[in-house]
Amino acid sequence: MRKFVMAALATMSLSLPAVAQVHPFPPGFRTQEIQAGDTTLHVRVGGQGPAVVLIHGFGDTGDMWAPLAADLARDHRVIVPDLRGMGLSSHPAGGYDKHNQAGDIRAVLTALGIDRAAIVGHDIGTMVAYAYAARYPDKTETLTVMDAPVPGVPPWDQIVRDPRLWHFDLTGPDMERLIAGRERIYLDRFWNDFAANPARIDEGTRQHYAALYARPGAMRSAFAQFTAIRQDALDNAKTLSPKLAMPVLAIGGEKSFGATQALVMRNAASDVTEVVIADSGHWLMEEQPVATIAAVRTFLDKKR
Numbered sequence: 001m002r003k004f005v006m007a008a009l010a011t012m013s014l015s016l017p018a019v020a021q022v023h024p025f026p027p028g029f030r031t032q033e034i035q036a037g038d039t040t041l042h043v044r045v046g047g048q049g050p051a052v053v054l055i056h057g058f059g060d061t062g063d064m065w066a067p068l069a070a071d072l073a074r075d076h077r078v079i080v081p082d083l084r085g086m087g088l089s090s091h092p093a094g095g096y097d098k099h100n101q102a103g104d105i106r107a108v109l110t111a112l113g114i115d116r117a118a119i120v121g122h123d124i125g126t127m128v129a130y131a132y133a134a135r136y137p138d139k140t141e142t143l144t145v146m147d148a149p150v151p152g153v154p155p156w157d158q159i160v161r162d163p164r165l166w167h168f169d170l171t172g173p174d175m176e177r178l179i180a181g182r183e184r185i186y187l188d189r190f191w192n193d194f195a196a197n198p199a200r201i202d203e204g205t206r207q208h209y210a211a212l213y214a215r216p217g218a219m220r221s222a223f224a225q226f227t228a229i230r231q232d233a234l235d236n237a238k239t240l241s242p243k244l245a246m247p248v249l250a251i252g253g254e255k256s257f258g259a260t261q262a263l264v265m266r267n268a269a270s271d272v273t274e275v276v277i278a279d280s281g282h283w284l285m286e287e288q289p290v291a292t293i294a295a296v297r298t299f300l301d302k303k304r
Contacts, residue, residue: 021204022205022208025044029045029069036084037100039085041081042081044081047076047078049075051076051114051117051118052119055120058124059190060123060209062080064122067293079112081105081108083124083225085221085224091217097228099135101128119144122284126146129145130153133246134236134268137244141303142249142299142303143269144250146292147251147284149257152232152235153267153268175223183210186219187213194282195255195287196255196280196281200287205286248273249272249273252276253284253287
């Protein structure tokens, strides 16, 4: 296994830059607009084989996953949605609790004729991925969660007191007015404060996502993703017994969640593999894409 990981790291290090760039998806990927209840999700689909779903978080869109999708598409069918209200998906007024968004992901897979899938999430995507696994355990092959708390799962009450998480309760029309036209400034705060080295998130990446979050309704929807977290905590607290039985990979950035990611998941799942990505903050795919891709690839290959 060690030889495989080292070979994978060596190969990928030749093709990925030292700082983040927004990569295009491989030519074999297509995009679809898929109806999921009261929203329409923008979805990228490519590759052949066992299905894997990649779910992005705040500060990104599904575009963040392009390097991982390119790797996995060699032997997986890869599905990459933009969450409701984010990226190029539509902006419904509500439905941002993660239990409901798990239903969005299920609707996408049903529309594509997919029964079971490996589920991967980062940031808000981790919260949706967990909700999906808890709601649809029989449809979840494996679960990978990356550098984010899971509301309601211990030690949630301690984590949520971190003063850096003030944005969880930022909402309302006045906050929208404050940020309107200043989306880049707001997003820079996340990229700078939660990165091990902010310089690794290059100007092109920042401009790309700032433009998407400046689209009409985008920041209102982003606020709703966070303000739904109080409900998410109540929903998830009901899912802790019995624990999730599927294999779980918990990845934390050394300069961010680190080993706490696995600590959280061991309170909710019985089979947890822990990985800490060295010299990375929260933005794993932007800061350390080679190591992050190798960790996900190794886990999925081992569990097949």
